[in-house]
Amino acid sequence: MKSISLLFLAFVVSYSSFAQRTINMSNLWSRPQVHVLFRGYKISFTIKDIDKALSLLAETGDSSFGTTCGLDTGKNFVIELFPGTKTEYRTRLQPLIQNGVGVFLLLAGHAYIESPRHKRLTEIIVNIQPNPESDEAFILFNDPKTNTLLFSGKMAGEMYNKDLGID
Numbered sequence: 001m002k003s004i005s006l007l008f009l010a011f012v013v014s015y016s017s018f019a020q021r022t023i024n025m026s027n028l029w030s031r032p033q034v035h036v037l038f039r040g041y042k043i044s045f046t047i048k049d050i051d052k053a054l055s056l057l058a059e060t061g062d063s064s065f066g067t068t069c070g071l072d073t074g075k076n077f078v079i080e081l082f083p084g085t086k087t088e089y090r091t092r093l094q095p096l097i098q099n100g101v102g103v104f105l106l107l108a109g110h111a112y113i114e115s116p117r118h119k120r121l122t123e124i125i126v127n128i129q130p131n132p133e134s135d136e137a138f139i140l141f142n143d144p145k146t147n148t149l150l151f152s153g154k155m156a157g158e159m160y161n162k163d164l165g166i167d
Contacts, residue, residue: 020127022144026109033073036097037080040116041143041150045102047071049110053101060158065100069093083152103139103153113150115143124150130157 032044050069058067071077071093079091081098089095096102105111106124113121125142135158141151 020125022123023107023109023126024123025111025113025121028110028112032112033071033076034093034097035076035078036102036151037078038151039083039149042114043102043106043151044112044114045097045105045110047073049105050096050101053104054096057100057104057156057159060156062156062158065096069096081151083149098153099155102151103155104159106141106151107139107155115145115150121150 028044028046028049030046030048033047034045034050036043036045047069050071051067054065054069055067057063057065077093079093079097081094107126113124115121121143123144125144125147127140127142129138129140131137136154136156138154139152140149142148143150
């Protein structure tokens with residue numbers, strides 16, 4: 001009986017730590033170069049933020065994406081992503097954004113997001129769904145006005161409390 005109550009307590013504590021919450025998006029101080037199209041939404045990141053997130057990811061021991069994205073800061077890159085994590089990726093940039101640093105940057109509030117009607121979103125709703133079978137969590141981001149899914153992806157648990165160190 002004692003072990004069941006401890007298990008229930010652990011579930012309640014872990015559920016509350018991964019609950020749904022609102023994230024305020026900060027202003028990007030430089031022009032974003034990577035634009036992600038996802039279900040009508042346009043999520044834009046700077047290459048500097050992507051590289052910083054990659055270096056933080058490498059510190060956790062995950063160097064599967066490398067320590068830099070290697071993109072030219074003078075160009076724009078547009079990629080299209082689809083909901084779910086079992087999609088067929090055609091470029092190295094797609095899994096990097098969806099299952100690497102894109103989720104981390106959105107959680108940190110470092111993105112410029114436009115709705116399908118080209119309105120800027122200043123806040124988003126995040127719903128973190130832990131995976132008990134692995135260290136990764138599946139994360140859903142929604143538009144607070146319409147509750148429409150605007151991005152989904154996975155992130156390693158070790159990246160959850162990392163700080164970009166930039167504003």
